[in-house]
Amino acid sequence: MRSQSGPDPTRRSERSRRAILGAAVELLGETGYNELTVEAIAARAGVGKQTIYRWWPGKGAVILDALADAAVDVDAQMPDTGDIRKDLYAIVRPTVAELADPRLSATSRALSIETLGDEALAEQVRDRLLRPQFDAVKDRLRAAQRANQVRADVDLDQAVELIFGPMYYRWMFRIGPLSEEYANDLVDLALAALGTDTA
Amino acid sequence: MRSQSGPDPTRRSERSRRAILGAAVELLGETGYNELTVEAIAARAGVGKQTIYRWWPGKGAVILDALADAAVDVDAQMPDTGDIRKDLYAIVRPTVAELADPRLSATSRALSIETLGDEALAEQVRDRLLRPQFDAVKDRLRAAQRANQVRADVDLDQAVELIFGPMYYRWMFRIGPLSEEYANDLVDLALAALGTDTA
Amino acid sequence: MRSQSGPDPTRRSERSRRAILGAAVELLGETGYNELTVEAIAARAGVGKQTIYRWWPGKGAVILDALADAAVDVDAQMPDTGDIRKDLYAIVRPTVAELADPRLSATSRALSIETLGDEALAEQVRDRLLRPQFDAVKDRLRAAQRANQVRADVDLDQAVELIFGPMYYRWMFRIGPLSEEYANDLVDLALAALGTDTA
Amino acid sequence: MRSQSGPDPTRRSERSRRAILGAAVELLGETGYNELTVEAIAARAGVGKQTIYRWWPGKGAVILDALADAAVDVDAQMPDTGDIRKDLYAIVRPTVAELADPRLSATSRALSIETLGDEALAEQVRDRLLRPQFDAVKDRLRAAQRANQVRADVDLDQAVELIFGPMYYRWMFRIGPLSEEYANDLVDLALAALGTDTA
DNA sequence: ACCTAACCGAGACGGTACGTCAGGTCTTTCC
């Protein structure tokens, strides 16, 4: 027997949904993640708290939705100029720049905190926010592999992690600067591991 | 002119300090980080809340101290057998295993959440918990560089990050398994980037 | 000029009306007055909330209607045997018994709460629920006055209050038992005040 | 095993207690009982809500305490001039006047609503607020009984109720005016029932 | 036999207050 109906999604107010997600990202920019409260989101959105709790289990889920919603627009495509190094520069540089920007970085931190604290949310974050970019890079590397610019025996998942991993690590623990020079060096170092030639 | 004295550290109760740190790690193991409260720590430690607030600014600082305290004992030394690959296996495998262990991993997540949410704590975490291991690996790589096992032009900081970054990235976003095989492959891939030979 | 129409009573669903009033009395019996909610009435009656708010201004009005509806059947007539004492016993005893019954008393309490809290409802309660009985007793006393069983100078309103007042007072503040013996004594005492003879 | 300690009354802040009770009576005067909220009391008193809930189970109990506290000062003594009629005038007239005053009456209504809705509070109200006056009148009637101004066979409890009952009844259901003339007539009528003489 | 106006069930909505929880501060009492 299946019942347990819950609210009826067809009756959901799109107006309220957008107001809530909008208010969430706004407030996330203005205050830190820890300072962000459901009450503030509701107030800013001009919405009753119940309307939030009716559709989301809690603050983390709202933020995830808000960020996923905001990210949809910018789901950048991976360029393919034929030169894998150049293309990686093109994708890594702006990502590094984004992490270096205190404003944009704040949302990433919020996201990461959620990810660390809640396994279910972690899956959502991984699949809805990270995966698109991850797969885009992976596809580009596969093409490079076919073009003999990347060794055939390289595991492409590990290859992508070799690029993004150090970047997030440096960002997360604030180990060093996130400059354009760093982005270039990172790509060069990774390609040294992946490339067919020693150059 | 107020002397801004604050409490007198010489009169501090070592008994209370240890009870608090002990209670913190215990509770961190029993419940998640978000569920951990200062009140619970005080109650478990048989201590007044004020005694915590007298000596630490907040929950994060207590946990950091607690973990740093616990970590002191295990501050592993980096081996040096002359074979850099073998030595990296020896350090990366147990680290990966630790992240794979749900019990031990929980404390790392707690740490990371603090790191993400509080810049001051991030520095503490970086310097007191990560740095020792980081520097140990860096020293070992420097030796390898001198032994011509690592290219001379490699930036050693980036080199260390190339090893630890992907590992934390995979752990943080739960991207893939953290197996011993993964540890080996990671080291191999990193050494492909760093090594003087193509092998 | 707006016609200020409001809902059209001719189209009102008698089915819903009865279901609502029925649900109200049921719930009043099951839970206290304060715990009674419009939502619960609507749910129990299988009715939309709007159907309640369309026809009644609020919970109090619904309850009043429900109780008035239920009371219609029992609007007892005052007997007239010629013996005023005997007739007063006949009306006071069951009224006391009703107040003594926890089940029936609950509705009276609900009624009284409304009365106390809302002046407009108080008038309704007074006129629709109390007045019939009040006037019946008053008429009977007038007859007794004509029969020289009650002093001619007695104000009949005050006379009725002299009987019902102490009864409700005792009930309301739970001052003493509401037994048949009490009912008899009350009538005797009141008649001592009203009667032409000392007996 | 008995524990379940609850808060320690010796540590209770007298300052907060008085502020809360004061705010409660103030607000009761400004708004109706139904409009009175715990949050408003806390805000007005400059007190945390928790401090209210720590010491009282809910709004009703606070109000009861507040009114009992306020009533303590005015716990009028019953005069004894030797003339029972005159003395009853002296006590009934101001009581009627108080019920006639919309301002003072509001608190009585609040009290009564609590009384009707909560049995435990009813006992408190009866014992702490009503009883003193009730007993004072009863004592005075006992003296009158000894002075042969009241019949020896009269039950004094019922006698007191014969006076207060009609008064509250008229007030509660807004049956008629609560004038000084009414007060006099009520006393006269009651004494007709109680007196040794027919006059 | 259709039309159309309005009631109906349902339930989402913006709100208010609830009673609870934890934060960080302040006070009391003891050692």
Add this chain to the structure above:
DNA sequence: GGAAAGACCTGACGTACCGTCTCGGTTAGGT
């Protein structure tokens, strides 16, 4: 004067209902 204990003010939590509103789906008369 530090420490245990715990009351205090504060403010967010998640829930329960409020009274309003909007949505299809019945019901009526009225034509």
